[in-house]
Amino acid sequence: MKTHLFIASLLLLVLLGACSSGPVMTQATGLAYEVIVVMDQKDWKGEAGEIIKADLESPVPGLPQSEPSLKITYAQPKDFNGLLKLVRNILIVKINPSTYTKVSLSYENNPWAKGQVVLTLKAPDAQSIVEYLTANKNKLANFFVEAEMNRAIAQLEKNYSSVVMEHLKKDFDVMLNAPENMTYYKDTTNFFWASNNANTGRTDLVVYTFPYTDPDTFTADYLVAKRDSVLKANLPGAFPGSYMATETLGGVHYEPITVNGKYCGVLRGLWKMRGDMMGGPFVSHIRLDEKNNRVVVAEGFVFAPETSKRNFIRRIEAALYTLRLPGEFDKPVSDPLDVPEQKK
Structure with missing residues (x-):
């Protein structure tokens, strides 16, 4: 009898909870983009x-x-x-x-x-x-x-690579929510690399820093030259003498934006592997760490031959918006990006 009363009471609590919380809204359908x-x-x-x-x-x-x-x-x-x-x-x-x-x-x-x-x-x-x-x-x-x-x-705030987060926090004193499947990594002085190492839609992330000494740092020419020198030294190709470089033939695009109320340079273009046949798109976020007088670069690039690259590059680009410098660790992953006009 006591068992029956307990079950009846439990069911009543469930029903009351359902009534008080109102109807559950259906999750939106459809694919990204x-x-x-x-x-x-x-x-x-x-x-x-x-x-x-x-x-x-x-x-x-x-x-x-x-x-x-x-x-x-x-x-x-x-x-x-x-x-x-x-x-x-x-x-x-x-x-x-x-x-x-x-x-x-x-x-x-x-x-x-x-x-x-x-x-x-x-x-x-x-x-x-x-x-x-x-x-x-x-x-x-x-x-x-x-x-x-x-x-x-928002999804990266819930599910992210703890490997990337721990290494960047410990060695670079920055935070970044990388996709959860980024578990392959290399960590050296002032340079960090991580990858999902996927057979299709391989996505890589690099973070590096350098002292802020030149007022022309936040320009496309300076940042491309810096990118080429850093990646040549740290990301050699599979063949002897091969290395990553920026494809400048089609040009690169530089745009200033605001992230967490601070200036952020966005560099976007194509990369290629000199001495190899690899290549694809990249996007970089470049920010000034005023506390340590250094420039912090977070970059994502994609290798996805014979398939569309839009969603891959946009997914890693979303991760770049979660970059937080010293003094920003207690802030949200990122302020929502601006949308035009106003709500109804």
């Missing part, structure tokens, strides 16, 4: 649809072959229901001259599923969308890319 576009078919097939597609499919910078920023699925408003409302990235386009006087963007998190973001574009006509997206290049793509990057950063 995929988006569903919802708009009238006539507009989708017209000039508004064309420029929206061009924006969302704009090429990912710094890759050896052209790859679109996002994969698009289209749906008419009348078909936008059921499972389609659970997709992680949704763009809803509303064109109505009697309702809207200008183009506006707004977004909402988790309206129908957990981990979802819905961006709404409103406009009086197709021409105003063309003018807006022409003046604001890659506005839509950048929004969803940054949303995906935030998701990856």
Whole structure:
């Protein structure tokens, strides 16, 4: 009898807990860097649809072959229901001259599923969308890319390589949340290398430091020269005399951004192995450690021949945003990346 009462009491507690917590929201579906576009078919097939597609499919910078920023699925408003409302990235386009006087963007998190973001574009006509997206290049793509990057950063906060974290903290006095499968490593003075050592989609991470003595340090030319000298000395190739170098033929891209409220240089381009046939994309975050008057470089690079490289390079790029210098260890992994406009 006591056993039956105990079970009945336990079931009652479970039911009360379920009632008090409310309904559980379904997890968003879909793959990273995929988006569903919802708009009238006539507009989708017209000039508004064309420029929206061009924006969302704009090429990912710094890759050896052209790859679109996002994969698009289209749906008419009348078909936008059921499972389609659970997709992680949704763009809803509303064109109505009697309702809207200008183009506006707004977004909402988790309206129908957990981990979802819905961006709404409103406009009086197709021409105003063309003018807006022409003046604001890659506005839509950048929004969803940054949303995906935030998701990856949040995941890295929960699951990361303890090997990388421990060695960087002990030997470099920095913190970085690398992907959990990065367990192969080499640690030398002022240089650390880690890799997932994968047969497909190999991804590597390097961290190195050097004294801050030159005001021209945060320029593409200086950083490429420094990169080549450091990696030549520390990452020899499989063949005698082979070594890693920056591919400068197609140019490299340097962009200043802000991370944790501080200046961060982003260097992006292609690497190649001189004396070998290997190569691929890389991205570097370069920051000034004011406390120790040194420059800290965290770089990810990918080797994935005969397959797309977009998701590989973006995953390691997300890890670079988690770099924390002395004095930042008690801060979150990273502030969320900026998104355009405002929430609804």
